[in-house]
Structure formats: C-alpha cells, structure tokens
Amino acid sequence: MASQAGERKQEANSKLKYISLAVLVVQNASLILSIRYVRTLPGDRFFTTSAVVMAEILKLLTCLLIIILQKRCNLKQTVLFLCDSIFVQYKDTLKMAVPSLIYTLQNNLQYVAISNLPAATFQVTYQLKILTTALFSVLMLRKSLSRMQWVSLLLLFAGVAIVQVQQEGQKESASDSTDQNYSVGLVAVVISCLSSGFAGVYFEKILKGSSASVWVRNVQLGLFGTTLGLLGMWWNDGAQVAVQGFFFGYTPMVWSVILNQAFGGLLVAVVVKYADNILKGFATSFSIVVSTVMSVYLFAFHVDPVFAGGSAMVIGAVYMYSLPKAVSPSSSLSSPSSSSLGSSEVMGGGNGTDGASDMDSFLPNPEKEKGC
Numbered sequence: 001m002a003s004q005a006g007e008r009k010q011e012a013n014s015k016l017k018y019i020s021l022a023v024l025v026v027q028n029a030s031l032i033l034s035i036r037y038v039r040t041l042p043g044d045r046f047f048t049t050s051a052v053v054m055a056e057i058l059k060l061l062t063c064l065l066i067i068i069l070q071k072r073c074n075l076k077q078t079v080l081f082l083c084d085s086i087f088v089q090y091k092d093t094l095k096m097a098v099p100s101l102i103y104t105l106q107n108n109l110q111y112v113a114i115s116n117l118p119a120a121t122f123q124v125t126y127q128l129k130i131l132t133t134a135l136f137s138v139l140m141l142r143k144s145l146s147r148m149q150w151v152s153l154l155l156l157f158a159g160v161a162i163v164q165v166q167q168e169g170q171k172e173s174a175s176d177s178t179d180q181n182y183s184v185g186l187v188a189v190v191i192s193c194l195s196s197g198f199a200g201v202y203f204e205k206i207l208k209g210s211s212a213s214v215w216v217r218n219v220q221l222g223l224f225g226t227t228l229g230l231l232g233m234w235w236n237d238g239a240q241v242a243v244q245g246f247f248f249g250y251t252p253m254v255w256s257v258i259l260n261q262a263f264g265g266l267l268v269a270v271v272v273k274y275a276d277n278i279l280k281g282f283a284t285s286f287s288i289v290v291s292t293v294m295s296v297y298l299f300a301f302h303v304d305p306v307f308a309g310g311s312a313m314v315i316g317a318v319y320m321y322s323l324p325k326a327v328s329p330s331s332s333l334s335s336p337s338s339s340s341l342g343s344s345e346v347m348g349g350g351n352g353t354d355g356a357s358d359m360d361s362f363l364p365n366p367e368k369e370k371g372c
Helices: 002-040 048-070 075-088 090-094 097-116 119-125 128-141 147-170 182-208 214-244 252-272 277-299 305-322 329-334 356-362
Strands: none
Touching: 002 097, 002 119, 002 252, 002 277, 048 075, 048 097, 048 214, 048 252, 075 090, 075 214, 097 119, 097 182, 097 214, 119 147, 119 182, 119 277, 119 305, 128 147, 128 182, 128 305, 147 305, 182 214, 277 305
16 A cells, blocks of 8 residues: 555656646747737736836735635734844835845846847847856855866856847847847847846745745835835826826736736745756756747747857756756755746746745645645
8 A cells, every 4th residue: 555655746746847847848938938928919008117017016925825825824924024034124114125126127137138139039149148157156155166166167168158249230120120229139138147046045034044935035126126116117207197097008918927927926926845956957958949949930939050059058057957966965055046047037027036845834735735
C-alpha cells in the first residue's frame, strides 16, 4: 500500500511539473505578446501609467486577501497584524520605498520598451536581467558563481549583442507604426534590466534581514507602488487623465494584460512550488521560441539566420545558468537563489521573491483541507 501511494504521489508530481512548465511558458510569452498587441492596435490608446497603477492595486488586494486567509479570515486579527507590521514598525516599512520606486519605474519602462520593440526582440533582450541580477548578487550579497554560470553570462551577453546588431542592421524599428522608436525601446529595456537586477537583489537582502513574511513585504511594496504610480501618472499624463478619465482606452484585451501582470506572477509562484530551477530555465527558453513564432504570425516579424543564432545563444545561456551548481553542502548557500533571478516572476511586474516557507503556509494541503 505504501509503495502504491508513493507511486501515485510520484506520478502526480510528474504531471504537476509538466503543468507547471506549460503555465510558465504561457505566462512568460502571453504577457509580452499581449502588451505588444494592445500597444500596436489602431484607435484610442490607454494610459500605460494608469495600467501600472491598476496592476499595483490588484496585487495589493491579492496579498491582503492571502494574509486574511492565513489569519483564518479573522479580520480583527488581520487589521491588528497589518497595523503593527506597516505603521508601528514604520522604519521597517520605509525600507521598501527604494525597491518600490525602482519597480514602478521598471513597470513603466517595460511598456515603453514593448511599445517600441518587436516582441521577440524584447523577449530576447530582456534576458539581460539574469546578467544584471547575477552581477548585483556578487557585488551586494557576496554570492559566488560557478564557472559554467560565468560562461553562460558571457554567452547571454554575446547572444543579445548579436540580436541587437542584427536588428539595427535590418532597421526593424517596429516599422508598422510611425510613432515607434527602436532606440527608445532599447534604452528602456536596458534600464529595465538594470533596475530589475538591483531591485531584486535589494529586496532579497531586506528579506534575509527581516522576519516579515513575503506577503507583508508585498503589501508594503504595493502601498508605495500605488502611491508612486499615481504620482507618475499625474506627472506624465495628469492633464489627459483629468479630461479623458483613468480608464480611457481600456478594452477587454487591456484588462487581460493588467490581470496577467497582477496575477501572472502569483500564478508562477504557485506553480514554481512544483517545478525546479532547471524547469524554470527551460520554460523561459521555450517562451522565447513561442514569442518569436507568434511574432511572425501576429506582427509579420522576420527571422533571419543571424537573429536565430543570437536567440539560440541566449536560450542556451538561460538553460545553462539554471543548471544546478555542483558544490558541497557547506557552500551551497553561496549560489545565487532563484528568488533574485527574476524579480518579476512572483508577483508580476517586479515585487516578489520565492518565499518558499510562506508559500507552503498559503497553498492548500491535499492531505489537510483548510477553510475559513
């Protein structure tokens, strides 16, 4: 009986891994493609600053809901807990102002980048966040990289450089629209990668020096992010929003993009519980292929041998970097954690980490159902 139960559990875990792979690929590719699609459609354009604010609000509400569930739906206990965590310990809360500012900037820059770059080019170039995160991990957290990881980072940089040289040579600056600028998109994605790397490592450093849960941290980030997002919207689009409204240009497709941003990262956090780092690396690589193929059909994107070669180098580098590091148990903690390799993987758009222990307390246990 025990052996049969073990086999069934192993079979279930195997299925969950494949499901996790599919979800990771779909989430990674769909967000980029959908943003590119809504930003190139004719007609009224929604304000990207308002979309960033809306995604922050939804993420904030989601994290509050999770905390309520963790408190067994005891609202009084939840309110007291949040007041203590956010307002009484205000010095701890203020630490989140820096990453929140960077994440808000990053989320706005992603819209700028995707609006000015072909989806496939953005997807390939955005993998530079792995390079920046690794370098910031070494500098700020004193983490070590294996020889294979250093080689993969060099391969990653070379692959992105080849893609950029090819794109510049082909002058594929999103010629389907006259208001798109390839240089602006490239600068935006590079700054976004730098901000993603720094903010992710900074956030990880804060988490390691604090007992606060990842969900409380995300509530703190959400409060700052919503406030900073509103200020950014007022500064950039305030006059137009006042005349046309916050939800101007919102369509069902735009809402799907916002929901993907807000909940996509949380969904990834759930499925990553059943996936390993190699699977995540494979999913990221495969999503680049999916984005490229879909770009050919949706946006008439042209793939030539140079672009294919550069993309293949990036895909190989991502997979190589995700391979386990052969070290002794005593030094295993020195390898860069997956939480810092994709600051946008968990809560969508930036603010998150792996939070394994917190995820364990949130996810339903098939052997012990928990309810309100």
